[in-house]
Amino acid sequence: MSANAAQARVHRPQVKLWRVPVRRIERVTPRMARVTVGGDDLADFAGAGTDQNVMLYFYPDGVRLPEPLTLESARALWSKARPMTRTYTVARHDPDACEIDFDFVLHAADGLGSGWAQRARPGDPLIFVGPSPAYRPDPDAGTYLLAGDETALPAIAAILRELPAAARARVLVEVAGADEEQPLPTAADAEITWLHRDGRPAGRPDLLDGAVRGLDLPAGTTEAWVAGERSAVLAVRRHLLDERGLPRHRVRPTTYWRHGQSGN
Numbered sequence: 001m002s003a004n005a006a007q008a009r010v011h012r013p014q015v016k017l018w019r020v021p022v023r024r025i026e027r028v029t030p031r032m033a034r035v036t037v038g039g040d041d042l043a044d045f046a047g048a049g050t051d052q053n054v055m056l057y058f059y060p061d062g063v064r065l066p067e068p069l070t071l072e073s074a075r076a077l078w079s080k081a082r083p084m085t086r087t088y089t090v091a092r093h094d095p096d097a098c099e100i101d102f103d104f105v106l107h108a109a110d111g112l113g114s115g116w117a118q119r120a121r122p123g124d125p126l127i128f129v130g131p132s133p134a135y136r137p138d139p140d141a142g143t144y145l146l147a148g149d150e151t152a153l154p155a156i157a158a159i160l161r162e163l164p165a166a167a168r169a170r171v172l173v174e175v176a177g178a179d180e181e182q183p184l185p186t187a188a189d190a191e192i193t194w195l196h197r198d199g200r201p202a203g204r205p206d207l208l209d210g211a212v213r214g215l216d217l218p219a220g221t222t223e224a225w226v227a228g229e230r231s232a233v234l235a236v237r238r239h240l241l242d243e244r245g246l247p248r249h250r251v252r253p254t255t256y257w258r259h260g261q262s263g264n
């Protein structure tokens with residue numbers, strides 16, 4: 001498949017601004033909070049499949065937001081009040097219940113995103129813009145490699161839910177420890193390996209890169225989706241392209257966060 005054809009597999013839904021109240025919060029694991037937002041406004045939210053994501057908008061306290069709050073009216077306010085933004089995956093979209101789940105890694109109480117999730121209460125508004133184009137697995141790929149850290153877990157879970165029974169997947173997920181593992185339901189023939197940091201800091205490339213290097217992957221038919229901290233994503237990308245010889249359009253790397261740097 002050509003790079004253009006791969007690009008055509010990216011679905012581009014209509015991007016809008018949404019302001020939706022929190023309905024409930026659940027601790028999925030000790031370091032992961034699931035925040036469910038819901039309301040009739042989400043009736044228009046067009047699902048983009050697999051790992052669709054949105055940009056959360058955080059305004060400074062005391063800012064008077066225009067009514068109605070739309071992408072256009074928010075942009076018109078930018079010279080006076082520009083929101084800080086963070087990108088998060090739509091972990092689950094339930095069109096019937098008009099609900100979206102976001103799964104937040106609780107890495108720091110002072111992180112804009114993670115701190116907000118730690119403090120969120122039912123009724124709090126969440127403003128976000130999206131959804132963004134999502135990854136569409138190439139149906140012609142023989143094996144899907146899905147690799148990432150816990151920030152990639154909502155996306156990996158969403159991709160796995162979409163893979164058909166005939167698909168073969170090798171999944172590598174780096175997490176803090178065994179208590180951060182989550183069920184990853186899929187119809188596919190998936191081999192899931194959890195990589196535990198066991199006290200080592202997040203955001204080092206060795207664990208994920210080392211695990212990918214140890215995999216037996218058919219070079220001709222593997223499609224790789226990789227996300228997480230920048231150095232790990234780059235290390236895995238380099239290995240797949242330069243040492244394994246995977247074609248460029250079959251390697252889909254995304255930096256989700258940067259060590260020592262705020263924002264995406």
Ligand SMILES: Cc1cc2nc3c(=O)[nH]c(=O)nc-3n(C[C@H](O)[C@H](O)[C@H](O)COP(=O)(O)OP(=O)(O)OC[C@H]3O[C@@H](n4cnc5c(N)ncnc54)[C@H](O)[C@@H]3O)c2cc1C
Pocket residue numbers: 053086087088089090102103104105106107108110111112113114115150151152154155202203254255256257258259260261262263264
């Ligand atoms: C397309 C996309 C989808 C994403 N989906 C999700 C998602 O579903 N769930 C999710 O939790 N994250 C997701 N992320 C990653 C998330 O946006 C970043 O981790 C973001 O930096 C978190 O913002 P923050 O305000 O909490 O921390 P920031 O203010 O951005 O960062 C503060 C400090 O914490 C560090 N830091 C940031 N993230 C982490 C981390 N996970 N572990 C350890 N240290 C960290 C930074 O290096 C910085 O030093 C996604 C990113 C992208 C690009």
